[in-house]
Amino acid sequence: MKEKIYKLINQLYFEHDLMEEDLVYLLDNLEDETRTYLLGLAYDTRNNHYGKAVYMRGLIEFTNYCKRECKYCGINAYNKDAKRYRMSKKDILSTCSIGYKLGFRTFVLQGGEDPYFTDKRICDIVRTVKERFSDVAVTLSLGERSRESYKVMKMAGADRFLLRHETSNPDLYRWLHPFSSLDSRIECLHSLKYTGFQTGAGFMVGLPWYTNRDYARDLRFLKELEPEMIGIGPFIPHSSTSMKDYRPGSLDQTVLMLAILRLLLPKVLLPATTALASVDTRGRKKGLDAGANVIMPNLTPLRYRGDYSLYNNKKSTGSESAEALKMIKQELESYGYMADMSRGDSKMCD
Numbered sequence: 001m002k003e004k005i006y007k008l009i010n011q012l013y014f015e016h017d018l019m020e021e022d023l024v025y026l027l028d029n030l031e032d033e034t035r036t037y038l039l040g041l042a043y044d045t046r047n048n049h050y051g052k053a054v055y056m057r058g059l060i061e062f063t064n065y066c067k068r069e070c071k072y073c074g075i076n077a078y079n080k081d082a083k084r085y086r087m088s089k090k091d092i093l094s095t096c097s098i099g100y101k102l103g104f105r106t107f108v109l110q111g112g113e114d115p116y117f118t119d120k121r122i123c124d125i126v127r128t129v130k131e132r133f134s135d136v137a138v139t140l141s142l143g144e145r146s147r148e149s150y151k152v153m154k155m156a157g158a159d160r161f162l163l164r165h166e167t168s169n170p171d172l173y174r175w176l177h178p179f180s181s182l183d184s185r186i187e188c189l190h191s192l193k194y195t196g197f198q199t200g201a202g203f204m205v206g207l208p209w210y211t212n213r214d215y216a217r218d219l220r221f222l223k224e225l226e227p228e229m230i231g232i233g234p235f236i237p238h239s240s241t242s243m244k245d246y247r248p249g250s251l252d253q254t255v256l257m258l259a260i261l262r263l264l265l266p267k268v269l270l271p272a273t274t275a276l277a278s279v280d281t282r283g284r285k286k287g288l289d290a291g292a293n294v295i296m297p298n299l300t301p302l303r304y305r306g307d308y309s310l311y312n313n314k315k316s317t318g319s320e321s322a323e324a325l326k327m328i329k330q331e332l333e334s335y336g337y338m339a340d341m342s343r344g345d346s347k348m349c350d
């Protein structure tokens with residue numbers, strides 16, 4: 001059996017592909033030794049394409065209003081305890097200015113699905129950011145919108161768009177989002193690709209009832225979609241949601257998924273997410289060692305930061321905050337990595 005596992009891992013490394021059945025077999029039968037081997041190959045693969053550089057993104061969480069119902073999320077529309085805020089255009093621009101002076105050349109503008117931010121308002125913000133800071137990339141993360149909406153945002157100058165698919169299991173997707181469907185999520189991802197965005201997808205690790213078959217399907221889904229960015233992180237329960245009593249996803253399972261994704265899509269941009277750093281102090285290092293190559297320090301003004309509470313104990317200060325850049329750089333160096341402040345496009349775009 002061990003021989004077969006090594007063969008499958010080598011196939012992942014050399015061919016960057018593995019069918020669903022083989023992925024299930026691999027996940028069912030990994031042991032410490034073979035897992036260490038797989039993680040090592042993921043580490044080498046990241047080094048072959050990106051070296052030890054870790055791209056830095058300045059994250060601006062500009063609104064926590066959201067019209068959606070995602071059961072796991074602390075700022076979903078039904079959470080009456082959430083203290084809502086919405087940053088003005090002026091606030092967003094001055095935050096970009098602070099980030100620019102710190103050296104950031106990618107801003108990630110992330111928010112809930114807030115109807116206040118119409119296409120017109122978003123395009124105006126994107127256009128102004130790109131005019132003022134001509135060498136930056138703008139990444140949007142605003143949820144599901146129409147193809148037309150994505151198109152005008154792309155034309156306004158936005159470069160990238162993150163939209164995690166969360167799970168490729170349609171029944172579970174419906175349970176997590178009772179008024180939405182996986183089909184419409186996937187349609188949005190295809191629209192983003194069609195529109196020319198560098199597109200990000202991804203899933204949550206450790207959702208209730210998840211099986212290795214589900215993980216294998218998520219991995220296959222991403223392999224076939226070929227996004228330029230993949231954001232995955234452990235599910236972390238939020239005390240104000242109906243999922244507050246479910247068990248969180250594990251660090252080790254998340255790290256394993258990162259490593260397999262690095263082997264399936266060697267040039268993808270793969271963040272060691274805040275959720276990973278939030279579940280374990282070694283989360284960021286373990287993520288990087290498994291092939292991740294992006295981190296997203298938080299630039300959101302401190303007065304709002306605590307209110308963007310997607311899950312409990314979310315890290316947004318210390319080494320997750322952009323103002324502590326020196327600390328972040330030192331932390332990366334201590335792990336053998338180097339912060340790269342350039343706009344850092346995916347090498348899939350070369």
Ligand code: SF4
Pocket residue numbers: 066067068069070073074075076077111112113143310
């Ligand atoms: S996950 Fe995103 S879309 Fe869903 S409720 Fe939270 S902010 Fe809104």
